[in-house]
Amino acid sequence: MGGFEDYLSIFTKAVFIENIVLAYFLGLCSFLAISKSIDASVGIGMAVVVVLTITAPINWFIYEFLLAKGALVWLNYLPYGLSLNYDFSNTDLSFLKLIVFISVIAAMVQLVEMFMERFSQSLYNSLGIFLPLIAVNCSILGGSLFMVEREYNVTETMVYGFGSGVGFFLAIVALASVRYRLRYSNIPPRLRGVGMAMLLTGLLSMAFMAFSGIDL
Amino acid sequence: MELFNSESKKIINDPINVNNPISLQVLGICSALAVTIRLDQAIIMTLAVIFVLCSSNVILSLIRDYIPSRVRIVIMLSVIASLVSVVDELLQAYLYDMSKQLSVFVGLIITNCIIMGRAEAFALKNGPSKAFLDGLGNGLGYGMIIIIVSFFRELFGAGTITLPDGGAGYVLFSIPEAWYAAGYENIGLLVLSPGAFFILGLVIWTQREIFGIEEGE
Numbered sequence: 001m002g003g004f005e006d007y008l009s010i011f012t013k014a015v016f017i018e019n020i021v022l023a024y025f026l027g028l029c030s031f032l033a034i035s036k037s038i039d040a041s042v043g044i045g046m047a048v049v050v051v052l053t054i055t056a057p058i059n060w061f062i063y064e065f066l067l068a069k070g071a072l073v074w075l076n077y078l079p080y081g082l083s084l085n086y087d088f089s090n091t092d093l094s095f096l097k098l099i100v101f102i103s104v105i106a107a108m109v110q111l112v113e114m115f116m117e118r119f120s121q122s123l124y125n126s127l128g129i130f131l132p133l134i135a136v137n138c139s140i141l142g143g144s145l146f147m148v149e150r151e152y153n154v155t156e157t158m159v160y161g162f163g164s165g166v167g168f169f170l171a172i173v174a175l176a177s178v179r180y181r182l183r184y185s186n187i188p189p190r191l192r193g194v195g196m197a198m199l200l201t202g203l204l205s206m207a208f209m210a211f212s213g214i215d216l
Numbered sequence: 217m218e219l220f221n222s223e224s225k226k227i228i229n230d231p232i233n234v235n236n237p238i239s240l241q242v243l244g245i246c247s248a249l250a251v252t253i254r255l256d257q258a259i260i261m262t263l264a265v266i267f268v269l270c271s272s273n274v275i276l277s278l279i280r281d282y283i284p285s286r287v288r289i290v291i292m293l294s295v296i297a298s299l300v301s302v303v304d305e306l307l308q309a310y311l312y313d314m315s316k317q318l319s320v321f322v323g324l325i326i327t328n329c330i331i332m333g334r335a336e337a338f339a340l341k342n343g344p345s346k347a348f349l350d351g352l353g354n355g356l357g358y359g360m361i362i363i364i365v366s367f368f369r370e371l372f373g374a375g376t377i378t379l380p381d382g383g384a385g386y387v388l389f390s391i392p393e394a395w396y397a398a399g400y401e402n403i404g405l406l407v408l409s410p411g412a413f414f415i416l417g418l419v420i421w422t423q424r425e426i427f428g429i430e431e432g433e
Contacts, residue, residue: 023409025249029329032242095305098323099297106293138246138327145320190424191417194242198417206410 007159010152014163017212020139021171022205027139031172032197034130041176044130045169049162051134052143055108056161059101059144060154067093067100101144109135139168174204227346228353234427237330237354238361239420244330248362249412250321253373256380258359258366260314264307264322266355268299269331270348273339275299277347280340292335293326300325313384330354365415373406 020026027048034040065071069092076088113131116124134140143164147157178200187196237243251261275295276283283291304322307315315322325331334354339347371377375391391400405411424430 025409025412026246026324028245028249029243032245095301098301098304098326099294102293102297102326106290136327136329136332138324141327142320142324145323149320188421189430190428191421192430194239195417195421195424198413198420202410202413202417205413206405209408209410 007155010156010159011163012214014160015167015170016208017214019167019171019205019208020142020164021168022201022208024142026142027137027168030133030137031168031175031201032194035172035176035179035197038173038176038180040130041172042169043127044133045165045172047127047130047134048137048139048168049165050127051105051109051112051131052140052161052165052168053158054112054161055105055140056143056147057154057158058108059104060147060152060157062100062104063094063097063148064154067097069094097145097148101141105140105144106135139164171204171208175200178204224346224349227349228356231350231353231357232360233357234429236357236361236423237333238358238416239423240427240429241333243333244328244358245416247321247324247328248358248365249409249416251318252362252366252369252412252415253407254317254370254378254385255363255366256378256385257314257317258362259380260307260311261318261321262355262359262362264303265325265328265330265358266352268296268303268325269334269355270351271299272296272331272335273347273351274344276335277339277342277344283340288336288340292332296331296335297326311380314380330358361416361419364419365412368415369406369411372403373411375402 014020018024021028021031030044034044063071065074070089072088072091072093075084075086078084109131113124116127116131143161147160152160175197179197182196182200191199231237235241238245238248247261247265251257272292272295276292279291300323303325304315307318307322334350338350342350367377376387377389378385379388380386391402403411406415
């Protein structure tokens with residue numbers, strides 16, 4: 001396992017071929033609402049990159065060492081005196097993963113926000129308002145759930161989280177630019193807004209599908 | 217309150233028609249598209265969302281007087297996440313094939329904005345019976361859209377109509393071989409993700425034409 005090509009392949013897949021918005025439909029709520037303005041799209045795109053890159057590996061550690069089947073086996077090897085006299089090798093807490101992941105994400109978003117406010121006021125001013133929105137963005141929780149389903153190791157998870165974030169960034173900035181160019185075109189009135197945005201997203205998604213010919 | 221007076225009818229009807237959560241409030245699209253490849257997936261997903269939405273609305277409405285408003289988001293999230301975990305475990309126990317097909321999208325009901333949105337906008341301000349009706353109405357509104365989208369995607373994309381049963385699904389209807397022999401072809405694009413965006417865009421357009429709603433941009 002491992003090797004640079006592996007990581008490159010996971011990254012390319014996450015950005016282009018299996019784009020988290022255009023192929024898996026995650027994070028569409030904020031995707032549609034915010035793509036009205038390019039500046040805001042760049043802001044939320046960057047915030048998603050930061051939060052996904054941080055939360056995916058943290059959730060990986062929590063899943064591998066606390067929740068997965070047999071993950072608590074390290075409790076069997078506690079030094080004498082602390083030992084709990086119970087065999088943990090079959091304990092399976094993975095049914096808790098939804099609750100734990102969403103709490104970790106909410107807490108991490110809060111932490112990142114506080115950290116930014118303290119150390120980089122300019123970054124906070126541009127990204128700050130988007131961070132609370134991100135806690136309930138499906139793409140973040142989706143990233144953590146996919147990492148469990150695909151059984152990535154920790155480096156792969158990090159690369160995957162970063163790649164998905166970049167994919168979201170690309171997609172939202174592309175859609176915002178297209179919508180900007182369409183501002184003065186004559187769209188049927190009832191199709192304006194979300195209807196048109198859906199059709200445009202469909203076209204973008206078709207364009208991204210062209211990448212699936214790449215053999216990795 | 218009587219169960220079917222005009223007010224409660226309005227609570228159920230509005231979200232299905234003039235205030236539909238997906239096409240008019242634009243909430244909860246994330247999970248809506250991924251499960252619309254086949255009709256049976258959409259039906260099971262609708263049932264799961266209706267269950268979570270009704271129960272979370274009722275629970276939050278029962279405890280609404282005891283929730284301090286500063287921590288309400290956390291409380292809402294934990295109630296919803298627990299309910300979704302229950303649904304996830306139930307699906308794995310009784311409908312294993314279906315839960316494999318829906319994969320992470322059952323878990324993603326947590327971040328479905330409809331549920332948080334209804335809890336925040338309705339359940340925390342109204343009594344449990346009204347909150348239940350509101351959950352039912354919004355769940356049905358969500359279900360109506362994803363069932364329409366999945367019907368077209370499956371019929372024209374894969375050439376079948378599948379209803380849910382205990383295993384891999386019961387095929388109600390499939391396009392006869394003679395049609396294929398005569399030159400009919402399935403539209404492969406509809407099964408892929410762009411097809412979902414196009415069909416949902418057209419459904420939103422149609423519904424806004426019917427109810428005459430325009431969005432100022």
